[in-house]
Amino acid sequence: MVRYPEAAKSLPYWNCPELLYCGKTISVITGNHLAHNPEKSAMSDTSIQIILDADMPFIRHPDKPGCVEESRFFDSLSFTYLPLLRSCTALETEGIPFKLAIAFSPTLCEMMSDPLLQTRYIEYLDRTIEYGLSELERCSSDPALRELIKLNMDMMQLNRRDYVEIYDRNILGKFDYFATHGFIEILATTATSCFLPMFSDIPEAVNAQIETGLLTYRTHFTAIPSGFWLPAMAYTPGIEVVLKSYGFQYTVLETHGLLFASPAPDTGIFASATCKNGLSVFARDKNSCLEVTDPSTGFARAPFCLDTERDIGFELDSETLAPLFDVNTGRRLTGFRYWSRHAGADGKRAVYEPAKAHEAVRAQALEFLDRRKETLEKASSLLEGEPVCITCAFPASYFGTEWYEGVAWLESLFRQAAVRSDISFSLPLANVRLRPAEKRIDPYHSSWFASGYAEEVLNSTNDWMYPYVRKATVRMIDLADRFPDDTGLKERSLNMAARELLLAQTLDWYTGMTRSEESEYAKARFEESLKAFTVVYESLGSNFISTEWLTTTEKKHNLFRDMNYRVFSHKK
Structure with missing residues (x-):
């Protein structure tokens, strides 16, 4: 539960969640509102804006092909990003309008464009398709399971065709195409998913994250970004000043922010608000998002949806799975999943029925649109016909990877909204409105974690990490100031140190420490990057560094090729 300030609980609308979202409705409670006017209650401009956080920590192990962490990247390509591109292409081809905002993390962009990972992904697809043949033989006596196996094989073959033949391994190029044609808005974000409030007292660290992220953005995308995605929507006072200084027009906060x-x-949360320095901020409608993602009652928990946790990768013996992956390296998803969340009369899970699932998805999309329409109608009436919007922000991986039908649900939203006159979709930049008489605000500390703040990021499992990374950050700033004009091997070493420090600041290592199945890997990656940074730092003191080690490390962590360590220097 989010712990709200006690003062907030004295607000007259505290116990009325529906009205809580609209500051204007205070007058409704006190009885000073205008009489209902049917003309003013007619919606003049109402829309939904959906923002996806496309993030993944940098995972690249040239010497360890087939590791579990790498397979998660492949899953995101197979079940989220390639299906999403197919949906966008189908909508564009049929002339159906759609609007979607996405924040691609630079680490994910670098992985998507890495030749080694691209090759391994194709090999992964080939293994999966070939394994499907043996799975058909294993389930030869069950026609229903055979149909599901064929369905997964067809999807993987389609993924391979799209990835190799249509996109030429460059799926970011297709997302950029949709952005340049006005369908998608791509937000900038930090170089690694850094929890910025933890470094708010070290402005050089925040600047380095933003500048390196912008440099990577310009490498992969055409447009100049107007919006900035704060990792985990983590905000603390002062961040708005930094974002505005880089020319960003808006960012997104959690509801209570x-x-x-x-x-x-x-x-309230039904339009952009303006900070005192002019930066616009949207607030995510947490209730609308939980309607989709709640782990107990969300759409993915509907009875006819695919149970994505029941995968043969976790159920079959190691010998049977050997052609697909080595169980000793860790069990993982394979895509061969056969059961719905619906229990039959005997209490056992029923076989997944795609047709019924997609009927349910269309109904869920309709339900979602109707509820948002109702909310927007009330907001528009209370705000006397002002343009209103609802902001929904989700992890991109939820759609397709966690919720198998999720991408189909998004497509159904756009298709159903296209034939309605009472609701539409929009992009955030189109909803940035500066009102002359509007009061300027100071947002509140917030994040989109369950606690609402930072308990998931700083706790007894990971508090030991912060003294090390903060000390390394201060040292990096010192190095950047001491060696402003160095070239050659020393410049390469300093760029390596900066790169490894950014990796050590990755939020996933800190949150990973709170999950037993991820803690070992998270700890190893954090320590690996800090050790690499320390090697460079100490080598500059002794004036010697192993070029062999430097080259090996550069090849392993080959992201941010245009890294410039000077982004960590004090601004003059």
């Missing part, structure tokens, strides 16, 4: 702003915005 705007509701408990000082002063609270009149439009």
